[in-house]
Amino acid sequence: MRVGVVHGPNLRLLGRREPGVYGTATLDEIDARIAALADELGVEIETFQSNHEGELLDHFETVADRVDGFVVNAAALTHTSVALRDALAGVGRPFVEVHLSNTAAREGFRHHSFLAPVAAGVVYGFGVDSYLLGLRGLVARLGTSAR
Numbered sequence: 582m583r584v585g586v587v588h589g590p591n592l593r594l595l596g597r598r599e600p601g602v603y604g605t606a607t608l609d610e611i612d613a614r615i616a617a618l619a620d621e622l623g624v625e626i627e628t629f630q631s632n633h634e635g636e637l638l639d640h641f642e643t644v645a646d647r648v649d650g651f652v653v654n655a656a657a658l659t660h661t662s663v664a665l666r667d668a669l670a671g672v673g674r675p676f677v678e679v680h681l682s683n684t685a686a687r688e689g690f691r692h693h694s695f696l697a698p699v700a701a702g703v704v705y706g707f708g709v710d711s712y713l714l715g716l717r718g719l720v721a722r723l724g725t726s727a728r
């Protein structure tokens with residue numbers, strides 16, 4: 582099983598970005614935690630980060646053929662991008678939407694997700710553990726699907 586992990590805009594700033602909201606772990610540290618769990622679960626992962634919507638769209642299109650599903654933190658694009666929603670709905674791979682913070686408890690403009698209605702599941706608010714719970718959930722889903 583192979584899973585794509587995708588980080589959207591501004592997530593390379595983690596560690597110094599609003600630590601009261603996002604914690605102090607850097608993106609490299611988060612990726613290391615994800616890689617350790619993937620090893621434990623016997624899953625291969627492929628990780629990508631971009632600040633650019635078009636690059637993310639290209640990535641989903643390109644990578645979908647070689648992964649079974651995605652764990653996605655689309656960051657602010659979650660709340661704005663119909664194009665990202667269409668890409669994820671279009672590539673035909675299940676994905677889990679994750680957020681470090683509980684977006685439902687924050688500003689109103691973060692309450693809506695274009696991605697959640699087409700996601701296999703969502704995990705918000707557990708910091709780095711959101712990614713780990715999302716990966717576990719996706720692997721369980723893929724393991725029980727008929728693919």
Ligand code: DQA
Binds near residue numbers: 682
């Ligand atoms: C975020 C939440 C988004 O609202 C925000 O724009 C981010 C990070 C999170 O992981 O909590 O960039 O996706």
